[in-house]
Amino acid sequence: MTDSEIFNSLFGGGNYTLPFMLKFSHPDLDSICVVNNNQSIEYNGEIYIASDFSYTQPENNGTGGTLNISSQPNENNLFEFVENADHRYRLDVVGALLENNIIQPIKTYKHFYGSVTADRTGRLNFQLGADDRKDMTFTPYIFDTDNNRGNA
Numbered sequence: 001m002t003d004s005e006i007f008n009s010l011f012g013g014g015n016y017t018l019p020f021m022l023k024f025s026h027p028d029l030d031s032i033c034v035v036n037n038n039q040s041i042e043y044n045g046e047i048y049i050a051s052d053f054s055y056t057q058p059e060n061n062g063t064g065g066t067l068n069i070s071s072q073p074n075e076n077n078l079f080e081f082v083e084n085a086d087h088r089y090r091l092d093v094v095g096a097l098l099e100n101n102i103i104q105p106i107k108t109y110k111h112f113y114g115s116v117t118a119d120r121t122g123r124l125n126f127q128l129g130a131d132d133r134k135d136m137t138f139t140p141y142i143f144d145t146d147n148n149r150g151n152a
Contacts, residue, residue, distance in 0.1 A: 001097070001104045009099055016099035018106075020055045021048050022067075023092040024078065026085045032078055034069070043094070043103050051075060055093060057109060062130030065111060067091075071124045078124060082116055091128070 001009075009016050021043055024032040034051035035041055041048050051069065058065035071079040081089075091111040097104040113129035 001102070006097060006104060006106070009097060016097055019096055019098055020053075021094040021096060022053070022055070022069075023048075023094075024081055024085075024089065025092070026081070026089045028088075029081055029084055030077075032076055032081050034076060034078075037098065041098065041101075041103065043096075049076060057095075057107075058111075058128065058130065065109070065114075065126075065128035067124075067126035067128060069124050069126075070122060071118070072122050079118070079122070082124065091126075 017037060019035050019037040019041075021035045021041075022033070023046070031046070033046050033048040034053065035048035036053050036055070037048075037050050040050045052075075053067060053069035056064070056066045069078065070076075071082075073079075089112075091114075093109040093111070094105050095107040095109075097106055111128045114127055115129070116124050116126045118124050
C-alpha cells in the first residue's frame with residue numbers, strides 16, 4: 001500500500017482492522033506468533049494464531065509497555081515458553097493495518113527486557129522494560145599498564 005492508500009483507509013473509513021502481531025522468539029525454543037484478530041493470519045511466511053490479548057505501546061523513551069495475554073494450553077504454548085526462556089528472549093510487535101486480507105505494517109516495537117507474572121486464570125502480565133544501557137555511568141578512567149601496573 002502506498003502512503004496515500006494508508007491515509008485514505010485510516011481517515012476515509014473502510015473495512016479494516018488494526019491488529020498487533022506478536023512474535024516471541026528465543027534461539028533454543030520454537031517461536032510463538034499470535035495476533036489480536038478474529039482469524040489467524042499469515043505474515044512473512046509465519047502463521048499468527050488468533051488470540052486474546054491487550055498490548056500497550058511504550059512511551060517514546062521505551063518505558064511503560066505492557067502486555068496482558070492468555071496462556072491457556074489449548075490456545076498457545078506461551079506459559080511453557082516463559083518457563084524455559086532466559087535472558088535471550090525477544091518480543092517483536094508489529095502494529096499493522098489489515099484490509100481485504102492485505103497486511104500493511106505501520107509500526108514495529110522490539111522488547112528485550114521486562115518481567116512477567118501469572119494470575120489464577122492463566123493470564124500472563126508482562127511489564128516490558130526499556131533498555132537502560134544509555135543511562136549507565138561509565139568510569140572516566142582508562143586502565144593501562146601505566147596506571148594499573150599490578151594487572152598489566
